[in-house]
Amino acid sequence: MRSLILSVAALALVGSVNVASAxxxxxxxxxxxxxxxxxxxxxxxxxxxxxxxxxMAKKKGK
Known part of the structure; x- marks a missing residue:
């Protein structure tokens, strides 16, 4: 259950970071x-x- 909560929190942060970190x-x-x-x-x-x-993000960014 803890990993599910952490996963949801990580997905929520995706909109506020650059492409490689996302x-x-x-x-x-x-x-x-x-x-x-x-x-x-x-x-x-x-x-x-x-x-x-x-x-994959770096590859897509090229």
Whole structure:
């Protein structure tokens, strides 16, 4: 439940940050939820999601 609340809070912050950080936040939110559902590994999922989201945002920005 805590990771769901953190995910919602992270998504709320997306509108107030730049593109690369937004990619990290959205990726972390999605990865955190997915990691939690896959076996209570929310932090690991959030870290991986942040890396992927940041990479995709930079790629899209070019």
């Amino acid at each position: 990619g990290c936040l959205t990726g972390a939110a999605a990865g955190g939820v997915a990691g939690h559902m896959a076996g209570h590994h929310g932090l690991l999922g959030a870290a991986a999601g942040c890396a992927v989201g940041h990479h």
